[in-house]
Amino acid sequence: MRLKLSAAELAEYIREVxxxxxxxxxxxxxxxxxxxxxMTATAxxxxxxxxxxxxxxxxxxxxxxxxxxxxxxxxxxxxxTTSASIDFMRKPAPGGLIAEARLxxxxxxxxxxxxxxxxxxxxxxxxxxxxxxxxxxxADPA
Amino acid sequence: MRLKLSAAELAEYIREVxxxxxxxxxxxxxxxxxxxxxMTATAxxxxxxxxxxxxxxxxxxxxxxxxxxxxxxxxxxxxxTTSASIDFMRKPAPGGLIAEARLxxxxxxxxxxxxxxxxxxxxxxxxxxxxxxxxxxxADPA
Amino acid sequence: MRLKLSAAELAEYIREVxxxxxxxxxxxxxxxxxxxxxMTATAxxxxxxxxxxxxxxxxxxxxxxxxxxxxxxxxxxxxxTTSASIDFMRKPAPGGLIAEARLxxxxxxxxxxxxxxxxxxxxxxxxxxxxxxxxxxxADPA
Amino acid sequence: MRLKLSAAELAEYIREVxxxxxxxxxxxxxxxxxxxxxMTATAxxxxxxxxxxxxxxxxxxxxxxxxxxxxxxxxxxxxxTTSASIDFMRKPAPGGLIAEARLxxxxxxxxxxxxxxxxxxxxxxxxxxxxxxxxxxxADPA
Numbered sequence: 001m002r003l004k005l006s007a008a009e010l011a012e013y014i015r016e017v018x019x020x021x022x023x024x025x026x027x028x029x030x031x032x033x034x035x036x037x038x039m040t041a042t043a044x045x046x047x048x049x050x051x052x053x054x055x056x057x058x059x060x061x062x063x064x065x066x067x068x069x070x071x072x073x074x075x076x077x078x079x080x081t082t083s084a085s086i087d088f089m090r091k092p093a094p095g096g097l098i099a100e101a102r103l104x105x106x107x108x109x110x111x112x113x114x115x116x117x118x119x120x121x122x123x124x125x126x127x128x129x130x131x132x133x134x135x136x137x138x139a140d141p142a
Numbered sequence: 143m144r145l146k147l148s149a150a151e152l153a154e155y156i157r158e159v160x161x162x163x164x165x166x167x168x169x170x171x172x173x174x175x176x177x178x179x180x181m182t183a184t185a186x187x188x189x190x191x192x193x194x195x196x197x198x199x200x201x202x203x204x205x206x207x208x209x210x211x212x213x214x215x216x217x218x219x220x221x222x223t224t225s226a227s228i229d230f231m232r233k234p235a236p237g238g239l240i241a242e243a244r245l246x247x248x249x250x251x252x253x254x255x256x257x258x259x260x261x262x263x264x265x266x267x268x269x270x271x272x273x274x275x276x277x278x279x280x281a282d283p284a
Numbered sequence: 285m286r287l288k289l290s291a292a293e294l295a296e297y298i299r300e301v302x303x304x305x306x307x308x309x310x311x312x313x314x315x316x317x318x319x320x321x322x323m324t325a326t327a328x329x330x331x332x333x334x335x336x337x338x339x340x341x342x343x344x345x346x347x348x349x350x351x352x353x354x355x356x357x358x359x360x361x362x363x364x365t366t367s368a369s370i371d372f373m374r375k376p377a378p379g380g381l382i383a384e385a386r387l388x389x390x391x392x393x394x395x396x397x398x399x400x401x402x403x404x405x406x407x408x409x410x411x412x413x414x415x416x417x418x419x420x421x422x423a424d425p426a
Numbered sequence: 427m428r429l430k431l432s433a434a435e436l437a438e439y440i441r442e443v444x445x446x447x448x449x450x451x452x453x454x455x456x457x458x459x460x461x462x463x464x465m466t467a468t469a470x471x472x473x474x475x476x477x478x479x480x481x482x483x484x485x486x487x488x489x490x491x492x493x494x495x496x497x498x499x500x501x502x503x504x505x506x507t508t509s510a511s512i513d514f515m516r517k518p519a520p521g522g523l524i525a526e527a528r529l530x531x532x533x534x535x536x537x538x539x540x541x542x543x544x545x546x547x548x549x550x551x552x553x554x555x556x557x558x559x560x561x562x563x564x565a566d567p568a
Contacts, residue, residue, distance in 0.1 A: 021186060058200050085225070088224055089531040109393070112513050116530075130556060132367055251535070267389075274508070339481060339488055343481035346484075368480070372507050
């Protein structure tokens with residue numbers, strides 16, 4: 001399995017298709033089987049107690065898996081999440097969040113993988129997630 | 143089981159603890175076992191193709207369950223999501239999103255329930271989700 | 285949506301394709317959108333403390349969704365589970381288990397639904413589950 | 427983190443508390459953070475097409491996580507699954523199944539981890555799963 005997009009090409013593509021949020025992400029590492037991605041949290045992501053909200057962590061995990069998939073299959077914007085599960089394990093320390101996503105299956109129509117999430121330099125993960133994405137077939141009607 | 147907060151008290155509390163996003167939610171119905179909640183989508187919630195992003199739908203589902211829980215247990219801001227799963231089933235039609243959450247278990251330390259999500263007046267759900275929340279015990283250390 | 289199999293036809297088909305376990309199931313109700321299914325627990329299903337094991341409850345939930353799907357699409361033995369999530373909420377009382385499954389989406393290639401599980405006449409569910417099944421296309425290679 | 431049980435002690439304990447199924451499992455490796463476990467499939471585990479049933483794979487994953495947890499916390503039979511999610515990715519080749527479980531969080535009352543499952547020597551996983559277990563507190567009422 002080889003990358004269809006380099007990290008630089010992927011970063012440019014992300015800013016193009018996610019103009020609202022693309023600037024919050026930084027690709028730390030991109031390989032055929034996965035990605036390391038950093039996200040800065042914003043005020044809207046915070047919950048009472050100063051912790052990052054679950055939905056913000058979910059968004060990072062979802063984007064990390066999506067970006068790993070785009071690196072592997074190229075510019076396929078209409079790939080969409082069909083299923084996800086997430087477990088929140090530890091309260092995130094303040095600071096940037098990092099996601100490590102790996103592709104476990106890349107089929108013709110479904111991709112499956114999982115993500116570990118880290119915060120603020122803590123060595124232990126704050127959350128784990130898994131995702132299934134549907135990849136549109138070339139011949140599929142929109 | 144009776145409500146600890148009325149719909150009006152809950153709406154006020156939400157605006158207080160979620161100043162950034164509270165205005166996007168409207169409580170349509172609140173009962174001891176569940177809630178109907180409407181959310182308006184914003185530009186940041188959209189994905190290529192004009193559809194609402196998965197993380198925005200996840201946020202609505204998570205908030206709907208959290209608000210149903212707050213209605214049942216009162217102002218306990220530090221209840222947090224421990225696990226969630228979500229299936230995205232149909233592309234949302236443009237327009238507001240509605241979540242229907244129900245509490246299936248309300249224990250001393252864990253609450254469990256599920257959520258159906260609807261969009262733009264479509265009769266069939268666009269997504270389903272389930273959540274487990276951890277409720278802090280009064281004596282628990284922070 | 286109409287049923288492709290009656291409850292009697294479905295029961296016969298189940299005994300045919302699941303000779304090892306088919307006798308443990310009793311169809312209480314079958315409709316186009318769902319099923320009520322009873323399963324008797326066996327000694328192998330029990331865990332320390334006399335409760336039914338999680339995997340046995342998972343099997344019942346999976347079978348209930350599969351049987352509801354078969355009722356809706358007919359004899360398609362190669363439909364397979366692709367994703368599932370389950371939350372165990374209460375310790376099952378001794379006695380038979382009942383699953384109530386509903387089809388939330390029946391697409392060309394994926395079916396999605398959820399299941400509530402009850403035990404021994406307790407009014408509150410002991411578990412909830414959700415499932416995605418992949419339905420083979422007629423033209424798909426094996 | 428150190429093991430509370432050796433692999434031999436754990437194997438003996440499993441046969442004691444799971445007399446019906448304990449003989450089907452073989453511990454290949456046990457470490458404080460995880461386990462490798464082999465299970466032989468039986469006729470009752472098979473689905474049409476000769477593949478191992480989803481519930482049998484779920485049972486193996488659940489047991490692998492449970493045994494890894496027992497290795498870490500000792501003989502606590504009443505630890506129970508509260509949540510699980512599983513994705514089935516590839517059809518299992520005939521032969522034994524192997525589960526690789528890792529503990530991602532071991533808290534006072536909840537343990538969280540994930541499992542990769544392999545079959546018949548295939549290098550790529552046939553399934554992934556994640557689990558949350560509830561650990562009874564010493565003072566908890568039964």
